[in-house]
Amino acid sequence: MVSRLRDQASWLLSRAHLRAHGVLQEAFAAAGSRPYHYRILAVLEEFGPLSQAELGRRAGIDPSDVTTSLDALGSLGFAAREADPLDRRRKRIRLTDAGRDELLRLDAVLGAVQKRFLAPLNSAEQAEFLRLIARLSDEPGPSRP
Amino acid sequence: MVSRLRDQASWLLSRAHLRAHGVLQEAFAAAGSRPYHYRILAVLEEFGPLSQAELGRRAGIDPSDVTTSLDALGSLGFAAREADPLDRRRKRIRLTDAGRDELLRLDAVLGAVQKRFLAPLNSAEQAEFLRLIARLSDEPGPSRP
DNA sequence: CTCATGTCAGATCAACTGAAATGG
DNA sequence: CCCATTTCAGTTTATCTGACATGA
Numbered sequence: 001m002v003s004r005l006r007d008q009a010s011w012l013l014s015r016a017h018l019r020a021h022g023v024l025q026e027a028f029a030a031a032g033s034r035p036y037h038y039r040i041l042a043v044l045e046e047f048g049p050l051s052q053a054e055l056g057r058r059a060g061i062d063p064s065d066v067t068t069s070l071d072a073l074g075s076l077g078f079a080a081r082e083a084d085p086l087d088r089r090r091k092r093i094r095l096t097d098a099g100r101d102e103l104l105r106l107d108a109v110l111g112a113v114q115k116r117f118l119a120p121l122n123s124a125e126q127a128e129f130l131r132l133i134a135r136l137s138d139e140p141g142p143s144r145p
Numbered sequence: 146m147v148s149r150l151r152d153q154a155s156w157l158l159s160r161a162h163l164r165a166h167g168v169l170q171e172a173f174a175a176a177g178s179r180p181y182h183y184r185i186l187a188v189l190e191e192f193g194p195l196s197q198a199e200l201g202r203r204a205g206i207d208p209s210d211v212t213t214s215l216d217a218l219g220s221l222g223f224a225a226r227e228a229d230p231l232d233r234r235r236k237r238i239r240l241t242d243a244g245r246d247e248l249l250r251l252d253a254v255l256g257a258v259q260k261r262f263l264a265p266l267n268s269a270e271q272a273e274f275l276r277l278i279a280r281l282s283d284e285p286g287p288s289r290p
Numbered sequence: 291c292t293c294a295t296g297t298c299a300g301a302t303c304a305a306c307t308g309a310a311a312t313g314g
Numbered sequence: 315c316c317c318a319t320t321t322c323a324g325t326t327t328a329t330c331t332g333a334c335a336t337g338a
Contacts (some may be wrong), residue, residue, distance in 0.1 A: 004187040004252075007275060008156045011235060015205075015282035018305090021154045025327090034330090042149040042256060053295055058147060060160075062208035062330060067297055089295045089337050096215050107149075114154050120280050129281070132274045135265045137160035162328095170303095181304090198319055209304060212321055234313050234319045 006015040018115050024110075031109045034104070035076070036061060036069045040108065041103040044079060051090040078102050162272065165262050169255075176254045178247070181206060181214045182223075186248040189240040196235040204233065223247050 005011040012106040029035055039059040044050065047058060056066040070093060078099035084090035095103075118126045150156040153203060160171040173179050184204040187196065192203060204216030218224040229235035240248075263271045 001183075002188055004191065005184065006257065006279075008254075009262055009271075009278070010169050013158070013165050013279045013283045016278050017158050019282065020158050024155050028267075038277055039147075039150065043147055046149065051293075059203065062328095063296070064331090065297075065329075074181055087295085087338065091296075110153060117154055117281070119191065120283075121277060126154075129277045130154060130157065132266060132270055132277070133153075133154075133157045133161050136262070136274070137157045137164065138265070140200060145166050145172055196319075207304095208320070209307090209322075210305075232314070232319085236320075 001016075005071070020113075023117055024113050027109050027113045031096055031101070031106065033109075034069075036065065037073055038106045040066070040073060040080065041095065041099055041106070042052055044093060045100060045103055047093045049083065049094045050094060051081075051087075055093055073099070077101075155177075159247060160256055165258075169258050172254050172258045176251065178251055178254075179214075179217075181210065181253045182218055183248070185211070185214055186223065186240065186244055186251070189238060190245060190248055194227075194237045194239045196229065196232075198235075200238055218244070219234060237252070 024035060028038065036059075039061065040055065042057045043055055050058070052066045052070065053063055055061075056063045059066075061069070070079060070081065074081060076098075078096055080094045080096055081091045082094055084092045118129070121129060154285070163174075169180055173183065181204075185200060187192045188200055188203045197215065199209055200206075201208045204211075204238070213225060214239070215226065220230060223241055225239045225241055226236045227239055229237045245256065266274060
């Protein structure tokens, strides 16, 4: 254990993230999906059909990556691109029935990941951890002019 | 806010990490350094001269990345590679006096980053957060055979 | 003219992989 | 022969940049 790093939030966070990210990747890959796909399906389910730009903003995904992910989700039949008659630049993205089923399937995968990741804490501690980290993650990111 | 993601530990962690990582990168870049460099200097200061392999294990850095970082630290005069007479495969890495000064300078940079990152929490909450995340980050990573 | 949108190629960065050379 | 160490080249993944064509 390196004493200079042991109590640094950024170090602990980076290690915890590495572990959570690894578990998440592993679980989604085993389920034949990806975290980006889940995030996109979740946004579509909650907010209904959206343009790609709006979808990206809600999901926190770069527009160019939205394009790539929708290519995959489209060919899997989970989302459909439709022309937007009101604005011909836009494409309306719609969740298909198969996409909704996929989302429910991935909900279970994600639930298992959370449980596995939080296992070292008891349930009161888990709630407290979520409360605190939510406040830390709500802050704006580093300066971006 | 996407309700399906809002309370997921992995999502919150990923956003908190993104912010912490951004702040950290920004601060170290402004100071003309990098997080890897700090970690290496910190390990050398605490454990004295080490082989690169041992240094990498202590700092949690891949051996090939240790090589690259030591090229930089060496040319800046902060660390020195020396032949190990006991095992001619090894190189003993020694912290120079300039490297020790650099470490102290970066201590201040890192301290400011922690303070800035944890600012949304009061001091009792900060301590609790560190305690909880330390337990989460101590767990082993995803399965690696 | 300006801005937004979707697309594409590629830059960047951290983390890692595989292989080679050297030596225990 | 097998394993450890250092180095190099290159892969992977997420994130982001810049450019472009289209159209509001």
